[in-house]
Amino acid sequence: MPQRSEWEEKAANLLKAEIKRHGLTYAQLVEKLAEVGVSEDERNVRNKVSRGKFTAAFLLQCFSAIGSQEIRL
Template sequence: MSEKTDWELKAANLLKAELKRKGVTYAGLVEKLAEIGVDEKEVNVRNKLSRGKFTAAFLFQCLESIGSRELRLD
């Protein structure tokens, strides 16, 4: 299995931090994604964040579904 790149790690950590900041669990994220028409299973979300391998579209879907409007990149 390949090592996560710095960018993958940064993207995964950013999304995990936003979930924590908003108080949203992976199960909650799955529910919120379903509300905007995105069908995901909790295990798949967990794996994507664990691996750090997901599309920019998935990142935006997650951020939109949890109501994130601003991000801190530092």
């Protein structure tokens, strides 16, 4: 299995932190994504986050669905 790059690691950690900060499970994130018109299943979301390989658009969709108003880098 290929190693994640430093940037993929940072992106995954940033998204994981926001999910935890809002007290959500991946299943709840999938529900919130559906509410904003993003069709994903829990397994795909879990894999994307685990690998750290997702688009900036997906990251923004997740932040929007979660209700994140401010992101700390």
